[in-house]
Structures are given as structure tokens and as C-alpha cells.
Amino acid sequence: MTTAKDIMHAGAQWIPAHETLDRAAQLMRELNVGALPIADADDRLCGILTDRDIVVGCVAMGHDPAQVTAGDMAQGTPRWIEADADVDAVLNEMQGHQIRRLPVIENKRLVGMISEADLAHHLNDEQIHAWVERIYA
Secondary structure (H helix, E strand, C coil): CCEHHHHCEECCCCEECCCEHHHHHHHHHHHCCCEEEEECCCCCEEEEEEHHHHHHHCHHHCCCCCCCEHHHHCCCCCCCEECCCEHHHHHHHHHHCCCCEEEEEECCEEEEEEEHHHHHHHCCHHHHHHHHHHHCC
């Protein structure tokens, strides 16, 4: 059985909720990623910050990214998957919530992220077709 841990991109990093968006953007550049999970003071997932969130939700609104925190941008209930979940559970979670990135948690700690690229590398053509059809519907 293929699991979330098998297809994830390992080495994902949190951005603490108290960090500013300019620091988040720098970390995204350093890691070459477009999204960072946001961790609260107890190292628990409290959201996901995307590069688009920074641009549209902060800069385009005239706010200073050096004054707005990642926690300020955290909205809704963050979605995640356990590392030992099978691929069908991963697909169901991403499809059911129409999300393109999914943090992978093991022993209450972030161990990786699953993105569209990870799915494309690990799914068969039928699975990819069904996923694309649902996520972009």
C-alpha cells in the first residue's frame, strides 16, 4: 500500500504564526516553495500560507508585509493527513476540500507536504484524471 509518506515531499517547514509575511516570503524563496504550514505556539497546524495570500491578502490591500503576521492570514480549518494514510485517503481529502497542498503529520509533527507535482509523479493516469476533474470542477 502506498502511503502519504511515500509520495510527500519531505522536509517541509513550519512558519510560526508570529512571523511576519516578509519573513515568510523570504523562507518561501529559500525553500523554493509556494506555501508554508503555519504553526501556533504549541507547534500545531493552524493554517497554510501561500505566496498568493501574501500578494492578494496583504500587499494588494495596501498592508505592510513587515507588520502582518502569518497568524493574521490563517483562515478556516487547516486540512492535513496522517503519514500512514493511503493514497485514496490523500485524494479524498484533497478532492473533498478542493485543496492543492496537504501537510503530512506523523506523531503530531509536520514531516512533509503533498502537492500537485507529488501526485503527478506517483499516481497512474486514471487517478490523475479523476483528481484533476474533481479539484478543478
